[in-house]
Amino acid sequence: TTAEDQTRPDRGGGVGVQSFEAASLEVSGIELAFGKNKVLRGVDLAVPAGQTACVIGPSGSGKSTLLRAVNRLLEPDAGDIRMGGESVLTSNPDQLRRRIGMVFQHFNLFPHKTVLDNITLPLRKIKKLTKEEAADAALAQLDLVELREKASARPGNLSGGQQQRVAIARALAMRPEVMLFDEATSALDPELVKGVLALMADLASAGMTMVVVTHEMGFARQVADQVAFMDHGVVVESGVPEKLFTAAESPRLQQFLSQVL
Ligand code: ADP
Numbered sequence: 001t002t003a004e005d006q007t008r009p010d011r012g013g014g015v016g017v018q019s020f021e022a023a024s025l026e027v028s029g030i031e032l033a034f035g036k037n038k039v040l041r042g043v044d045l046a047v048p049a050g051q052t053a054c055v056i057g058p059s060g061s062g063k064s065t066l067l068r069a070v071n072r073l074l075e076p077d078a079g080d081i082r083m084g085g086e087s088v089l090t091s092n093p094d095q096l097r098r099r100i101g102m103v104f105q106h107f108n109l110f111p112h113k114t115v116l117d118n119i120t121l122p123l124r125k126i127k128k129l130t131k132e133e134a135a136d137a138a139l140a141q142l143d144l145v146e147l148r149e150k151a152s153a154r155p156g157n158l159s160g161g162q163q164q165r166v167a168i169a170r171a172l173a174m175r176p177e178v179m180l181f182d183e184a185t186s187a188l189d190p191e192l193v194k195g196v197l198a199l200m201a202d203l204a205s206a207g208m209t210m211v212v213v214t215h216e217m218g219f220a221r222q223v224a225d226q227v228a229f230m231d232h233g234v235v236v237e238s239g240v241p242e243k244l245f246t247a248a249e250s251p252r253l254q255q256f257l258s259q260v261l
């Protein structure tokens with residue numbers, strides 16, 4: 001994030017984009033089927049600590065399933081997932097989930113709770129912070145996404161872009177080591193997309209480890225350290241954005257790019 005954030009007087013107890021410790025993420029040979037439908041067929045993806053990988057690919061190629069397997073919302077049938085070198089498939093899913101932040105297309109905020117309560121709830125339930133500690137951490141994080149003044153609003157009274165920034169703040173307040181984004185801007189009106197992408201770009205340059213499933217090719221090109229193209233349950237091709245977008249090797253990626261660029 002920016003130098004400006006560090007000098008803001010009301011940032012609270014040192015909670016914020018500055019204070020995370022990013023971990024590496026290595027996905028190797030992940031397979032996952034829904035009944036007879038083999039959705040992931042040996043996915044490999046390695047994201048060094050502090051780097052951002054964008055995952056692109058056609059609808060139905062398995063991108064969301066991959067993120068959900070990383071977060072252990074789904075159990076893979078084969079393969080391994082390591083964070084900071086340590087296998088996560090054997091650890092307690094709840095313990096793992098507190099180390100990974102996930103942001104969805106449809107925000108998944110609690111509509112009847114205030115913005116502040118949406119953020120403090122997991123801090124209290126999962127991190128066992130006191131009410132006061134959780135409120136301090138939540139307000140500090142809201143400050144960083146420039147929504148402190150909305151702390152007592154309900155999500156429904158915020159724009160989609162603001163709601164998504166709250167969802168990102170909620171994930172970041174948990175101080176995750178890895179952040180997963182599943183089409184975080186796909187449900188937003190066009191004029192609201194930019195603000196959310198800017199926040200994600202800030203987070204990437206602050207050194208978060210991120211896996212970003214996106215249709216925003218401009219974002220992938222500018223922000224990603226690595227772009228992975230998925231099709232039919234495998235990473236068909238991956239590499240630095242320049243290479244992937246200007247010198248794609250696989251015909252399937254060439255065809256995909258010709259449709260989306
Ligand atoms: P993408 O995010 O790339 O669009 P998904 O990972 O959502 O793709 O879906 C990949 C495939 O897995 C699709 O064929 C989809 O129908 C199937 N699928 C996804 N989730 C489930 C589920 N919970 N139960 C059964 N099939 C699913």
Ligand code: MG
Pocket residue numbers: 063064065182183
């Ligand atoms: Mg999806």
